[in-house]
Amino acid sequence: MKSMALSVRLLTAATVLVLAACQDAPQPLAPEVSAASVGADRASDALREVMALDRTVFGGQDAAGQLVIGVENAGVASGVRNVMERFGIAPSGYRIEITEPIHFATETLRTVHRPTRGGIQIHFSNYLCTLGFNVDHAGGRSFITNSHCTAQQGSIDGVAYYQPTSSTDPNPIAHEADDPAYFKGGECSRGKVCRYSDAARALYQTGIDSNAEIAKTTKGVNSGDLAVNGAFEVTSQDNSSTTFSGTVNKVGRTTGWTAGNVTDSCVTVNVSGSNIQLLCQTLVENASTQIVGSGDSGSPVFTTDGTNANLIGILWGGNSSGTLFVFSPFKAIQDELGTLNALTDGTGTGGSDGGGDGGGDCTPRGNSGNCH
Amino acid sequence: MPSAPSDSLRLRVDVPDRVAPGDPVPITFRVHNVTDRTLTLYLMGRDIAFDVVVERTDGATVWRRLEGEVVQAILRLESLTPGEALVLEATWDQQSGAGSPVAPGEYRVRAELLTEGDPLLSPAAPLRIAPR
Structure with a gap:
């Protein structure tokens, strides 16, 4: 707006x-x-x-x-x-x-977007994250963001999401509906709790329109620009890959549209300051510029021809200097949350949600290193 | 809501003046609101992420707390009332970034609070590693 x-x-x-x-x-x-x-x-x-x-x-x-x-x-x-x-x-x-032409006040990744789209700011509790992408799901029209962008990571807490903030629009756009528990054992290292994706699903409120789009910034990739001009249309989703190569992109509320090159795929990554371990993740690096910052959690990760987006995953973390980010593959998100269709527009119906496919036996708790 | 300007905050890192070789070094990082109003800090991490850097006196870094770490890219809004301080704690095991014990001598320790923008830096605190 x-x-x-x-x-x-x-x-x-x-x-x-x-x-x-x-x-x-x-x-x-x-x-x-x-x-x-x-x-x-x-x-x-x-x-x-x-x-x-x-x-x-x-x-x-x-x-x-x-x-x-x-x-x-x-x-x-x-x-x-x-x-x-x-x-x-x-x-x-x-x-x-x-002189430069005068425009109406700029729409940015941090302003109100209705219909919603990927790459824009969301707010819950006392945190800001990024809306990853919109999906059709058996539980109802939803969006995907990070598991750690929920009130209680690894359990269904129903936290309310606002866009862009509760002070700008006090009506929640969605509530968390699925965030599978983390598991111990198996591939998971001793003392750690694991998942294959840092992803959670939020069910849209009735009447909230959402598009199969990712917000596109005005000045292009790696510019630091947050002003929005149009969108990438999500025309495909990668349901099968766990390894990637080449250049990949993300759009997030803090650093905007950025891109880097895949350096490692399907590697185990420990989350700093916690007992959480994420399995089969992909690392993306760009030594020459900042490609991730705090608030970019949940950013959609995609490849693009400049117009259309092929959705390949969701960003959840990075190094402290912001030159490297980590994402979970779309396949793992779907394996943990159930079948997702990110290619269609839709409207929230409130849904008949019964949760997802989670089946872990423990929940991470900050730095405790314990499994509860 | 802009992040709090750094002149609204006093950042301080505390370490013992002297520790024995091999002993863990407790590090306390305080971020103090020195204004008469509540400040909202925009901080990185679900748990607040902060870095600690140990340098030799010639400026060479021997250890960085977040070196090689992956931090959740969530933005945390933290309110600090007037006079209130965040207190963050870490421990250094006297290992270099390469994993070998550091030599006795004089070091400097500083801390960095990761924010939505540039990190907020504390002044350096001196640390001597010497036999008792």
Whole structure:
């Protein structure tokens, strides 16, 4: 949802005199002349006409009383001059500046999104995470985020999720509906509790629309940009792979759209400061930039052609410098939460949820190293 | 809600002045709200993630608590009332990052609180490893 607040970027350092920008322009730099000397009515009529031209940004008088017209690019300036000439206003009677266009207040990964989509901020208790992706599930229309983005990791607690925060919208969009317990033994190291995915499912509230999309940021990959412009359409999901290679992407509320290269696949990873161990995870690295930050937990991980997304997993952690992230494969998420279809739009119905396929025998507890 | 600016917080790391070679080194990291208003900190980790760095006096790092660790990328909103302090504790076993015992001598210890943005750094505290 876009607010109506206008960006305040008028007359900033980013503006450039159009004559300075066009070195071969015939007119010399105009001395300042006040609008009063032009004639207020004539100036007003001229400005009204100028502002009807495409790609004019603003028009009026500056603090010194000189007419000033902001345009998006030098090509618009000739149209402005023509209008001014028609109204008998000499070039010395006005100034043209090139400036950025003014947009409505920006939609970001941290603002309200309805329908919801992957990559946007969610809030529960006193934590912020990222909505991974929307799914159809036997229990009802849901989204997937991390198991550790729930009130009680490894058990069904029904915690309420808000988007983007409860202070912005106090109505929860969903409640946690499935978070399988962690298990001991088997492949799990002694003293650890394990799962194959750090994933939980939240059931949408009735009437909440959700799309098979991942929010796309304006300035592209690894830019640090959080402004949203469109979305990747989730057109495929990888139901079978546990090993990956090459470049993979993620979108999260903290570091936005980032990408790195897979360095290790299907490896066991211990979670710092806990007794939790995640089996068969994939590590992604980009030594040249930050690709993960706190709040990116739950980010959808995907490959893309720039338009469509092939969903391959969910991000849950990273190193302290943010140059490496870890994700659980979509296959493992589905194995633990039940069949998921991330390729369709939908609307929450409140569902008839009965939980998922979890079957572990213990729950992790912070740093205790114990299994309860 | 912006994160608390670092001048609103006093960060301090406490270690013993002197420890015997091989003895565990207790490290206490305090993050103190020095303002007269409640601050909301945006911190990394479900349990608050913090790093500890032990350096030689020439600045070379000998141990980093979170080296090679994977931290959950969740953002925790932590409120600190006026005068309140977070107290975080760690222990260093006097092993280098490579896993070998460090030599007796003078060291510096500092701590880093991981946040949504840049980490908040404590001043360094001196540590001497010497036989009793």
